[in-house]
Each structure stands twice: as C-alpha cells, then as structure tokens.
Amino acid sequence: SQQGEEDPQALSIQEGENATMNCSYKTSINNLQWYRQNSGRGLVHLILIRSNEREKHSGRLRVTLDTSKKSSSLLITASRAADTASYFCATSPSGNTPLVFGKGTRLSVIA
Amino acid sequence: DTEVTQTPKHLVMGMTNKKSLKCEQHMGHRAMYWYKQKAKKPPELMFVYSYEKLSINESVPSRFSPECPNSSLLNLHLHALQPEDSALYLCASSQDPGILGNQPQHFGDGTRLSIL
Numbered sequence: 569s570q571q572g573e574e575d576p577q578a579l580s581i582q583e584g585e586n587a588t589m590n591c592s593y594k595t596s597i598n599n600l601q602w603y604r605q606n607s608g609r610g611l612v613h614l615i616l617i618r619s620n621e622r623e624k625h626s627g628r629l630r631v632t633l634d635t636s637k638k639s640s641s642l643l644i645t646a647s648r649a650a651d652t653a654s655y656f657c658a659t660s661p662s663g664n665t666p667l668v669f670g671k672g673t674r675l676s677v678i679a
Numbered sequence: 680d681t682e683v684t685q686t687p688k689h690l691v692m693g694m695t696n697k698k699s700l701k702c703e704q705h706m707g708h709r710a711m712y713w714y715k716q717k718a719k720k721p722p723e724l725m726f727v728y729s730y731e732k733l734s735i736n737e738s739v740p741s742r743f744s745p746e747c748p749n750s751s752l753l754n755l756h757l758h759a760l761q762p763e764d765s766a767l768y769l770c771a772s773s774q775d776p777g778i779l780g781n782q783p784q785h786f787g788d789g790t791r792l793s794i795l
Binding site: 598599601608609610611612613616656659660661662664665666667668669670671672674 | 683685712719720721722724727735769771777778779780781782783784785786787788789791
C-alpha cells in the first residue's frame with residue numbers, strides 16, 4: 569500500500585495563483601521527497617526535505633514537513649501554465665528501503 | 680532532457696512476442712530501478728539493482744526478466760505478456776545503493792508498452 573496520500577487528487581487554478589498540495593504518510597520517515605511528472609514524461613525530482621527540517625524552498629516551491637502530524641505540503645507560488653503536471657510525494661520508512669510514491673495530485677494551471 | 684535514456688519510447692507487441700526494454704545512464708549511479716505505471720496512478724516498483732546485482736524483486740511475474748549487464752545499462756526482457764501488462768515502464772537511477780530512500784532518483788521518460 570502507498571505510504572503517502574496526496575490531497576487533493578486534482579486541482580485546477582488560474583495562472584498567477586498559488587497551488588497547495590498536501591501529503592500524509594503513515595510511518596516514521598527519514599525524509600520526504602516531491603516529484604513532478606508532465607504528461608507522457610518521466611518523473612522529475614523537485615525537492616527533498618529531511619525529517620529534522622520543517623521548511624525548505626527552491627525557487628517558487630515551498631515545502632513544509634510536520635512529522636508530528638505525519639504530513640507535508642508543497643506550495644507553488646505564482647503558478648504558470650507550464651506547472652501543469654502530476655505531483656507525487658515519496659517517502660521511505662528507513663534509509664535503505666526504496667521510495668514509495670503517493671497517489672499524486674493532478675494540477676491544471678489555466679492560462 | 681533527461682540523463683536517463685530509455686528505448687524504445689513506444690512498443691506494441693503481441694502476447695507471444697519477446698522484446699526488451701533498455702535503459703542507460705552515465706551519471707555513475709550504482710542503484711537502478713524498474714517501475715510500472717498505469718494511467719493516473721503512481722509508479723509501482725518492480726526491481727532494484729544495487730551494484731549490478733538484483734537486490735529487490737517486488738514479486739514480479741517471471742514473464743518480466745531484468746538484467747544489468749554493467750553499471751550503466753539496465754534491460755527488461757519481456758516474454759508472453761498479458762494485456763494487463765500494458766503500461767508506461769520507467770527506469771530510474773540513484774547514486775548510492777546503501778541509502779536507497781535517502782536520495783533523489785533520476786527517471787527516464789519511459790517506454791509506453793501496449794500488448795495486443
């Protein structure tokens with residue numbers, strides 16, 4: 569079963585708006601990762617946040633992690649049509665077990 | 680452009696055919712992965728190779744046979760597939776097999792497989 573569950577399953581916003589996606593997971597983790605997948609393409613790694621970090625930024629991306637609630641959020645600010653994609657969180661219960669991907673959020677940014 | 684190259688991009692095969700999917704990376708990564716992805720679903724792990732040795736097989740049917748000829752190449756041999764095996768097959772790599780879940784993975788763009 570998936571370790572992570574994204575919410576919402578689908579999100580549609582206007583260009584320029586912010587998009588927020590959430591991920592909840594079940595077991596303790598060492599880190600949580602976010603990936604983007606454009607239609608018909610492979611996954612692209614966006615950001616990795618470690619369990620002792622609470623917030624991380626990369627360009628227009630802001631990721632938070634709340635280990636007490638076993639949840640993370642991905643915020644994309646000033647969204648663009650090119651941000652249209654599926655976004656997956658991925659976790660690993662321990663360092664040497666492979667990643668398990670959540671169900672993903674499908675983001676549509678309308679120009 | 681991705682640093683993990685998969686060929687072919689598309690493959691249509693009958694249930695009695697034998698074909699192979701190929702994956703190549705030149706980043707010096709020593710962990711390589713095969714995933715299966717159905718439409719609107721997350722990738723599902725099939726196999727992991729660590730230092731060119733099969734380290735994880737997620738109970739994949741024997742009609743899928745992985746091979747890692749060297750540290751840069753990963754193959755997936757297909758034989759007697761079923762229609763439900765139609766999916767996007769993704770290859771990925773990461774740097775250190777000792778910390779599989781603690782590092783980013785780099786994905787290829789996949790092979791879109793259709794079984795007739």
